Amino acid sequence: MKLLQFAALLSVIYLMAGCSAQKQVNRKLGEMELRNKYHLGVSVVDSESGKKLIGWQDARYFNPASNTKIYTLYAAMRVVGDSLPGLQYRIAGDSLLFQGTGDPSFLHPELPVSNAYFFLKNAPQRLVYYTGEGSDTRFGPGWAWDDYSGYYQAEKSVFPIYGNVARFTGDSSSVLRADPPFWYPSLVGGAEKPGIEREEFTNTFHFKGRPLPPGLRQDIPVITSDRLTVSLLNASLGKEVESRPGVLSGEVRVVNSIPVDTAFKLMMYESDNLLAEHLMYAYAVKNNLRLHVGEAIRHAIEHHLRQMPDSLVWRDGSGLSRYNLFTPRSTTEVLSRMLREFPENRVLSLFPQTGKQGTVKHFLRNRPLRIYAKSGSFSNNYNLSGYLYSKKGKLLVFSVMNNNYAGPIRDLQRLTEAILEEIYEAF
Incomplete structure (x- = not known):
């Protein structure tokens, strides 16, 4: 009897300690928000x-920026399988007829060469590319029109090649190195400032003098088109590719490209927006939907994101859209579902570790905290959501969302660091 009373007393003490820690953290969060005149939302859950x-x-709703990729990751993990669908094809006589699946890995400069490339390269048949139905737009809703030349806003397309960017690198022996070399003829002078500038409506790249120091790299999105896709296929495969409009009819087979976790990690570690958008295309292919990000999102919400704490205003795969709105508790719900549905070591491996990897490499550097998290930032907004091991060894699921701050992002990063250190100590 005394043992039971002692156990009950301990439970009360732990409960009071937890309430005290919660009140202390909430007080500091309120002071932080008031002092810095911005909007703050925090959700922390014991995993x-x-x-x-x-x-x-x-x-409350916040603009998540690239925290949107957490939702994209979860949807893709649920349905895509262990490899990305690289292309669809069928053999007709002496011809190999094929069409795109939106696979982003085909000659992507940061990914392994895909099976789909070798499949086309080594095919003995005549290659015929079907251009597809073109049901989606090149940019997502709410994307900034004047970011057309930013490396982070590559266009969406049915058959991405080289990540839909032209890569230029400064070289000690020449003015510039173009990758692929296909883009050399498109380089012209006439830029007004250092670096490389693309014309808004053509794939013409202007430079001034020696625009890039040796080793410095600049990725610039290209304007995609069926004609460009065929030209890049011809150049990269070293063989003639014929094109036909429309969708490939009849029964088709699928060639897988690369392991999904390879694509997941690049998306999450480096916040690759093209990968995020095209992972929603992979989701669409697996569910026999059109290659349309909005349609894939609606399907994911209906089939895999039911009974969320709050409704989702989810408009693109990457988080480039200013229209996206999520609540912190919805994000921790998705993160918690990942842990329940997939092996913990796999889930944690898909998130960069603070102080060590990716976009959070310099976050909480040389601190004892062990955090695996995805960042998301716009001007005036910074969010960080993921998993944190507390001082007591508990695995916590968290989402810290900072919006509408009239100051530099680095200030918000420091505030977020302070919040996570407080949570680490308190629980």
Whole structure:
């Protein structure tokens, strides 16, 4: 009897300690938000018990920026399988007829060469490319029109090649190195400042003098088209590719390209927007949908993101859209579902570790915290969501969302670091 009373007393003490820690953290969050005149939302959940530890304005909507990729990752993990669908094809006489699946890995400069490339390269048949139905737009809703030349806003397309960018690198022996060499004829002088500038409506790249120091690299999105796709296929495969409009009819087979986790890691570690958008195309292919990101998102919400704490305003795969709105508690719900549905070591491996990898390499550097998280930033907004091991060894699921801050992003990063250190100590 005394043992039971002692156990009950311990439970009360732990509960009071937890409430005290929660109040202390909430007080500091309120002071931080008031002092810095911005909007802050924080959700923290114990991964094992599912208990909410912190819920500071966690039911309010925030622009997630690249935290949107957490939702894209979850949807893709649910349905895509172990490899990306690289292309669809069938053999007709002496011809290999094929069409794109939106696979982003075909000669992507940061990914292994895909099976789809070798399949076409080594095919003995005549190659005939079907251009597809073109049901989606090159940019997503709410993307910034004047970011057309930013490396982070590559266009969407049915058959991406080289990540839909032209890569230029400064070289000690020449003015520039183009990758692929296909783009050399498109380089012209006439730029007004250092670096390389693309014309808004043509794939013409202007430079001034020696625009890039040796070793410095600049990736510039290209304007995609069926004609460009065929030209790049011809150049990269070293053989003639015929094109036909429309969708390939009849029964088709699929050639897989690369392991999905390879693509997942690049998307999550380096916040690759093209990969995020085209992973939603992979989701569409697996569900027999059109290659349309919006349609894939609606399907994912209906079939895999039911019974969320709050409705989702989800408009693109990458987070480039200013229209996206999620709540912190919805994000921790998705992160918690990942842990319940997939092996923990796999889930954590898909998120960069703070102080060590990717976009959070310099975040909380040389600190004892062990955090695996995805960042997301726009001007005036910075968010970080993922997994944190507390001082007591508990695995916590968290989402910290900072919006509408009238100052540099680095200030928001420091505030986020302070919040996570407080959570680390408190639980």
